[in-house]
Amino acid sequence: MFPVMLENLKNTNVTLIGGGSVAYHKVLNLQRFGIRPTVVSPAFHPSLLTLAREGTVRLVPKEAAWEDVENAFLTILVTNNETVNDQLALQLKDAGKLVVHASNPSLGTAQIPAVTTRGKLVISVSTSGASPSLAKKIRSEIAEQYDERYEEYLDFLADVRHYVKQHIPKRENRKTWLAEAIEPIYLHDKEERQKFMNELYYAFPKEHELQDEAVLKVQCGF
Ligand SMILES: C[C@@]1(CC(=O)O)c2cc3[nH]c(cc4nc(cc5[nH]c(cc(n2)[C@H]1CCC(=O)O)[C@@](C)(CC(=O)O)[C@@H]5CCC(=O)O)C(CC(=O)O)=C4CCC(=O)O)c(CCC(=O)O)c3CC(=O)O
Ligand SMILES: NC(=O)C1=CN([C@@H]2O[C@H](COP(=O)(O)OP(=O)(O)OC[C@H]3O[C@@H](n4cnc5c(N)ncnc54)[C@H](O)[C@@H]3O)[C@@H](O)[C@H]2O)C=CC1
Structure with missing residues (x-):
């Protein structure tokens, strides 16, 4: 399977x-x-x-x-x-x-497995045909733990990852920021999420990319 x-x-x-x-x-x-x-x-x-x-x-x-x-x-x-x-x-x-x-x-x-979605989070459980009832039970148990809050949280994580991929060139630095973002505090606290984003923008400002692009365009003669 x-x-x-x-x-x-x-x-x-x-x-x-x-x-x-x-x-x-x-x-x-x-x-x-x-x-x-x-x-x-x-x-x-x-x-x-x-x-x-x-x-x-x-x-x-x-x-x-x-x-x-x-x-x-x-x-x-x-x-x-x-x-x-x-x-x-x-x-x-x-x-x-x-x-x-x-x-x-x-x-x-x-x-077809037993599925619950929390926005981008997909909780999918299969017993390979052995017991669809058990698949359903385990799926519901997991879904209780990973509740509706994960929907917004996953959107936040997706935004962070998108920004990190675009604005942090070094892989080690990317990893540090991505690892920090999955700390439980960001699941629980919307303000902490905003603070995290602000720190990320501050550490790796968008302007850099814009400036770099402008320089590149001049260099390339566009
Ligand atoms: C192979 C598969 C088909 C496939 O791949 O589609 C399959 C096959 C069969 N199901 C049967 C019975 C039941 N199926 C359910 C429920 C679900 N069955 C689902 C998937 C699958 N069922 C696949 C394997 C998945 C896996 O093993 O993990 C779920 C997870 C997803 C879905 O269907 O969408 C969905 C829960 C969804 C949800 O609620 O979210 C219940 C319970 C209930 O309805 O409450 C019962 C009664 C109790 C029991 O029998 O266990 C029978 C016997 C029929 C008979 O007696 O004649 C067969 C045939 C056989 O086993 O031969
Ligand atoms: N979750 C799952 O995956 C489950 C799967 N099953 C399996 O699903 C199958 C269907 O179960 P039910 O919907 O309860 O049966 P059902 O008797 O309610 O429906 C069967 C349908 O098949 C149609 N049909 C019959 N001959 C046909 C043909 N030649 N071409 C096209 N359609 C035809 C009938 O008109 C009817 O609409 C069973 O074989 C059962 O073992 C049963 C329970 C759960």
């Missing part, structure tokens, strides 16, 4: 095969990440019909066939027909595609 984070999936073809209660749950999960999936199924859970009316999911009312999945970046197999799930999983795997087989994970090439 090799974990990986996928991004830029907003306009990517993600297809679910089967439109029951598990499909509905998986669609809600995908939507949390800005994905607008397609569901292929001869019948749909009423909540999926509601989502389709809102325009957040595309429904294709038919029994699934190869052409429904051949162009999908990711396919999630959630029918109650094992023959259909197994057959498509086999074909998709052979074609080198990402496929989740929700009732026999070993036949797929990917699995």
Whole structure:
């Protein structure tokens, strides 16, 4: 099992095969990440019909066939027909595609973990198919510790890192500032975060970069 984070999936073809209660749950999960999936199924859970009316999911009312999945970046197999799930999983795997087989994970090439997000922080727990219930429990326990405060805190850390990468040329110096930023005081105290930023701006002013750029431009004759 090799974990990986996928991004830029907003306009990517993600297809679910089967439109029951598990499909509905998986669609809600995908939507949390800005994905607008397609569901292929001869019948749909009423909540999926509601989502389709809102325009957040595309429904294709038919029994699934190869052409429904051949162009999908990711396919999630959630029918109650094992023959259909197994057959498509086999074909998709052979074609080198990402496929989740929700009732026999070993036949797929990917699995969906239990996830909670705190802004940029993603808490993701998998038991490799051994116990989805335990994955859910552990995820909730971790999420209690890494609560909503981490959302703003991660934004602060991202800003610090962005600035440090642009304005501190030496790697050792960068490391010192980045290590200081993850001290607990900055999680708890907004004013301390502002103080930290001010100290960073003072130690490595933006003007330097602007001046350097101006010199460079003169030297290059722009
Ligand atoms: C392989 C996988 C499919 C995949 O990769 O998508 C899979 C497979 C199966 N799940 C089954 C059952 C349940 N699944 C849940 C819940 C979740 N299941 C999720 C993932 C996965 N489930 C993947 C492995 C992940 C891993 O191991 O870490 C979560 C984490 C994420 C999500 O679905 O989005 C989500 C919690 C999300 C949340 O709340 O945040 C509950 C509990 C509940 O609903 O409260 C139950 C009932 C209790 C139980 O059985 O444990 C069954 C038996 C069906 C039957 O009895 O027929 C199978 C099939 C089998 O095992 O054969
Ligand atoms: N979190 C997870 O990953 C979980 C996965 N499962 C697995 O998910 C699967 C689906 O469970 P439910 O949604 O509860 O079943 P369900 O019976 O509510 O829905 C099954 C859906 O598959 C559709 N379907 C049947 N034949 C089809 C075909 N040839 N092509 C396209 N669609 C077809 C049906 O019309 C129906 O909409 C089960 O195999 C179960 O083992 C179950 C629980 C949790």
